Amino acid sequence: QVQLQQSGPGLVKPSQTLSLTCAISGDTVSRNSAAWNWIRQSPSRGLEWLGRTYYRSKWYNDYAVSVKSRITINPDTSKNQFSLQLNSVTPEDTAVYYCARVVGSAYNWFDPWGQGTLVTVSS
Amino acid sequence: QSVLTQPPSVSGAPGRRVTISCTGSSSNIGAGYDVHWYQHLPGTAPKLLIYGNSNRPSGVPDRFSGSKSGTSASLAITGLQAEDEADYYCQSYDISLSGSVFGGGTKLTVL
Numbered sequence: 001q002v003q004l005q006q007s008g009p010g011l012v013k014p015s016q017t018l019s020l021t022c023a024i025s026g027d028t029v030s031r032n033s034a035a036w037n038w039i040r041q042s043p044s045r046g047l048e049w050l051g052r053t054y055y056r057s058k059w060y061n062d063y064a065v066s067v068k069s070r071i072t073i074n075p076d077t078s079k080n081q082f083s084l085q086l087n088s089v090t091p092e093d094t095a096v097y098y099c100a101r102v103v104g105s106a107y108n109w110f111d112p113w114g115q116g117t118l119v120t121v122s123s
Numbered sequence: 124q125s126v127l128t129q130p131p132s133v134s135g136a137p138g139r140r141v142t143i144s145c146t147g148s149s150s151n152i153g154a155g156y157d158v159h160w161y162q163h164l165p166g167t168a169p170k171l172l173i174y175g176n177s178n179r180p181s182g183v184p185d186r187f188s189g190s191k192s193g194t195s196a197s198l199a200i201t202g203l204q205a206e207d208e209a210d211y212y213c214q215s216y217d218i219s220l221s222g223s224v225f226g227g228g229t230k231l232t233v234l
Contacts, residue, residue: 037223046125047212047225064222098168107216109159110223111180113168 002026004099004114012093012121018086022099022114029075029082030055035102037110038073038084042095052102053082062106089121126151127213127226134232135203143229145196145213151224153194156216160189160198163210163228172211173198200231208233 008020022036029036035054041047051063053073063071072085086093097117100110128146135141145158152158160173171180173189176196186207188199196215200207213226 044124046227047214049223049225051222062222065220106223107156109157109171109174109214110161110169111171111174113170115168116166 002101002112004101004112006097006099006114006117008117008119010118010120012089012119013123014090014121015088018084018089018093018097018119018121020084020097020099020117020119021081022083023079023081024101025080027101029080030077032056033103035106036073036075036082037100037102039098039100039110039113040095041098041116044092045095048095050084050086052106091121093119094121095119125227126217126220126224127215129211129213129226129229131227132230132232134234135200136234137203137205139203140199140201141203141231142200143198143211143213143231145198145215145226147194147196147215147224149194150219151194151215151217152191152196154218156218158189158191158196159214160187161212161214163212165210169212203233205233207231 003025005023012018035052037052038050070087075082099114157175161169162172163169176191177189186202210228212228217224
């Protein structure tokens with residue numbers, strides 16, 4: 001059974017960097033048919049896919065247009081986890097952040113999801 | 124402002140049937156991309172309910188069913204139970220945005 005365990009601070013100051021980690025058990029971050037995603041949910045924006053990292057003989061990343069200039073998702077094969085960094089945050093980035101796996105096509109479903117991390121951007 | 128449109132709320136009495144619609148466009152559902160559905164209870168991780176328009180993962184009761192036609196999809200829940208009270212979200216892929224998109228969510232109230 002695949003499980004995703006998130007960690008990271010729940011409070012970030014405006015203009016600073018939001019950093020979260022998602023530890024994987026029961027699967028491998030470098031699995032050739034999986035992609036590892038970050039999604040957030042806020043009252044104003046609903047559920048919003050942020051981006052993904054995946055391995056297909058080499059590492060690739062895809063990012064949502066809305067955050068493309070500020071986001072980095074990195075795999076860590078030594079710890080079997082992946083991370084999210086979102087730079088220059090504003091209160092608009094306040095949301096519950098989830099990590100999630102997709103197997104197969106990029107058009108497929110997210111399963112499982114991490115437990116979610118509420119990140120508040122405030123001074 | 125969500126790419127996929129869902130009704131904000133639906134309700135039904137125990138034992139009854141409800142449906143939740145998910146309307147997209149020619150760049151997502153209408154382009155042939157599959158629709159997936161999630162059940163979300165506050166404070167928990169979203170749970171996959173239906174994948175590939177109409178398929179149920181192991182463990183999901185057959186009271187839940189999904190369908191897709193044109194630029195829309197629907198989730199039907201029969202034999203409503205109190206435990207079904209939750210938020211439900213649809214998800215698809217959008218070729219214009221080059222990424223996954225979600226509906227705004229529908230709150231189901233069991234009367």
